[in-house]
Amino acid sequence: MAANKRISFPFVGLYKGxxxxxxxxxxxxPTVMYPDVKEIPVPRARxxxxxxxxxxxxxxxxxxxxxxxxxxxxxxxxxxPPSKPGGRVRTRAKLDRFxxxxxxxxxxxxxxxxxxxxxxxWSPEYEYSEHSIADMLHNKDRLSDWLQTVPDPxxxxxx
Amino acid sequence: xxxxxxxxxxxxxxxxxxxxxxxxxxxxxxIGAHMQNRIGPYYAGGRYGWAQPLADALKFIQKEDLVxxxxxxxxxKAAPYIVVMATLAxxxxxxxxxxxxxxxxxxxxxxxxxxxxxxxLGVLMAGWASANKYSLIGGLRAAAQLIAYELPLVLAVVxxxxxxxxxxxxxIVEAQAETWFTIGSVEVSAPFILKGQIIGFxxxxxxxxxxLSRIPFDMPIAESELTMGYLTEYSSxxxxxxxxxxxxxxxxxxxxxxTLYLGGYWAPxxxxxxxxxxxxLILLAKVAILTFVVIxxxxxxxxLREDQLQSLAWRWLIPLALFNILVIAxxxxxx
Numbered sequence: 112m113a114a115n116k117r118i119s120f121p122f123v124g125l126y127k128g129x130x131x132x133x134x135x136x137x138x139x140x141p142t143v144m145y146p147d148v149k150e151i152p153v154p155r156a157r158x159x160x161x162x163x164x165x166x167x168x169x170x171x172x173x174x175x176x177x178x179x180x181x182x183x184x185x186x187x188x189x190x191x192p193p194s195k196p197g198g199r200v201r202t203r204a205k206l207d208r209f210x211x212x213x214x215x216x217x218x219x220x221x222x223x224x225x226x227x228x229x230x231x232x233w234s235p236e237y238e239y240s241e242h243s244i245a246d247m248l249h250n251k252d253r254l255s256d257w258l259q260t261v262p263d264p265x266x267x268x269x270x
Numbered sequence: 271x272x273x274x275x276x277x278x279x280x281x282x283x284x285x286x287x288x289x290x291x292x293x294x295x296x297x298x299x300x301i302g303a304h305m306q307n308r309i310g311p312y313y314a315g316g317r318y319g320w321a322q323p324l325a326d327a328l329k330f331i332q333k334e335d336l337v338x339x340x341x342x343x344x345x346x347k348a349a350p351y352i353v354v355m356a357t358l359a360x361x362x363x364x365x366x367x368x369x370x371x372x373x374x375x376x377x378x379x380x381x382x383x384x385x386x387x388x389x390x391l392g393v394l395m396a397g398w399a400s401a402n403k404y405s406l407i408g409g410l411r412a413a414a415q416l417i418a419y420e421l422p423l424v425l426a427v428v429x430x431x432x433x434x435x436x437x438x439x440x441x442i443v444e445a446q447a448e449t450w451f452t453i454g455s456v457e458v459s460a461p462f463i464l465k466g467q468i469i470g471f472x473x474x475x476x477x478x479x480x481x482l483s484r485i486p487f488d489m490p491i492a493e494s495e496l497t498m499g500y501l502t503e504y505s506s507x508x509x510x511x512x513x514x515x516x517x518x519x520x521x522x523x524x525x526x527x528x529t530l531y532l533g534g535y536w537a538p539x540x541x542x543x544x545x546x547x548x549x550x551l552i553l554l555a556k557v558a559i560l561t562f563v564v565i566x567x568x569x570x571x572x573x574l575r576e577d578q579l580q581s582l583a584w585r586w587l588i589p590l591a592l593f594n595i596l597v598i599a600x601x602x603x604x605x
Contacts, residue, residue, distance in 0.1 A: 125571060132305040132570045142309045 154262040156235035157218045161257030162209055166230035169204040173222035173231060181215035182222060183208060211254060214247035234260040279372050283361045291517040295323040298565050305569045327510055335506040340401030349399060350511040352392035357515045357522055360385045364525045365440045367535050367549030378439040379431055382526060383424055389519065390416040397500035408499025411576065412483060412490035418583035419480035425591035426474040429598040430462055430530045443534040461533035466601065469594050471531045473587050478523040479564060486571040489579055524560035525553065532556045
């Protein structure tokens with residue numbers, strides 16, 4: 112008999128379906144009763160994006176790559192006095208504003224990927240829903256606070 | 271005394287139907303959820319979400335009672351009552367024990383089939399009066415479907431009537447309780463499903479699910495194409511009435527199937543005089559099993575297309591039901 116021959120028993124698919132639903136009926140659903148029991152997400156879960164303000168150089172790459180245009184960055188140049196007398200006065204970018212609008216964000220992670228200075232990190236934290244949509248705009252301070260929830264990066268692969 | 275009895279019977283049927291409908295709604299929510307690996311209602315009522323159907327009913331009642339501007343108001347408002355009344359009235363003749371029956375009509379089966387067809391009228395009225403194309407198509411589909419499946423239903427029941435030799439539902443149950451054959455001194459009696467009515471039972475089951483317009487025969491309210499069919503324009507209490515009637519008819523048709531094929535309130539080796547006490551429980555157990563199968567089918571099978579649905583009734587079920595009558599009648603005459 113050919114392997115792909117159709118089984119000729121009438122309505123076999125219907126009975127198979129009945130068997131599947133009956134088996135599932137007696138299985139324990141994997142539901143986690145959320146507000147009472149909290150699910151622990153995996154370390155690499157894409158919960159919220161956190162910002163390391165010290166590392167950010169206001170290069171705007173994340174803002175430009177963001178498909179939803181949900182990152183707002185403002186900054187200015189500051190003059191740093193020369194470290195040695197007679198040295199050149201250097202300019203340095205200072206971050207004034209770094210907002211991510213989580214009402215628009217689609218959690219693609221392109222900003223984290225694209226950041227050349229490792230200023231953005233994924234955190235598995237997920238409890239930041241708000242009553243007002245305006246509060247979904249997280250400012251610099253709030254994004255830096257998320258940094259504490261970022262898990263340590265996995266160790267380097269040996270060998 | 272007479273009026274007291276009537277009032278009591280009405281109350282029992284009314285409350286019994288409502289309670290059973292709510293229980294079936296709860297069972298559907300819970301079984302359906304677990305069949306899809308969900309938990310279903312959980313918080314309402316403290317434990318297991320047992321109060322969910324009550325909460326749903328309360329919510330529906332709070333909604334605004336809308337009547338569309340172009341609707342035929344009288345017909346629109348009357349339709350849910352007709353559906354509920356037809357379902358309620360059918361409960362009257364279902365025997366739950368030798369004496370526990372609303373009215374033991376000689377033409378019980380005939381009355382049942384006639385009154386359950388009234389539901390179609392209500393559905394058609396709802397569809398026609400809603401002034402909505404979805405409702406109209408839903409109502410017409412319901413009418414076409416119910417006409418198509420009323421025939422195999424009736425023909426399947428005819429075979430039972432032929433075998434039992436009576437149209438009284440009590441008589442049909444007694445015919446199943448009669449001794450079929452004896453092994454030594456043990457008297458064996460069996461319900462009709464074991465006495466050669468298995469094909470009839472399957473036909474009746476398919477046609478009954480179609481009469482209920484449930485999946486896989488829910489073309490009249492097919493959400494993906496007709497929104498909610500004839501129910502589209504209904505809200506509030508009127509919607510609740512349709513909803514309750516739908517679930518009460520599941521119980522009703524399960525009870526009819528149990529009475530006609532599974533022996534109704536009778537069970538083997540239960541003494542004759544205990545039937546009045548245990549009859550309702552036996553009947554309920556049989557109804558529960560059949561209702562579970564109806565729910566089970568609903569959460570498993572996909573919907574039939576309209577032409578498949580019609581061809582199943584006209585090309586397969588009706589010829590099969592006629593053949594079934596022929597066989598049963600032949601055995602009745604010969605045996």
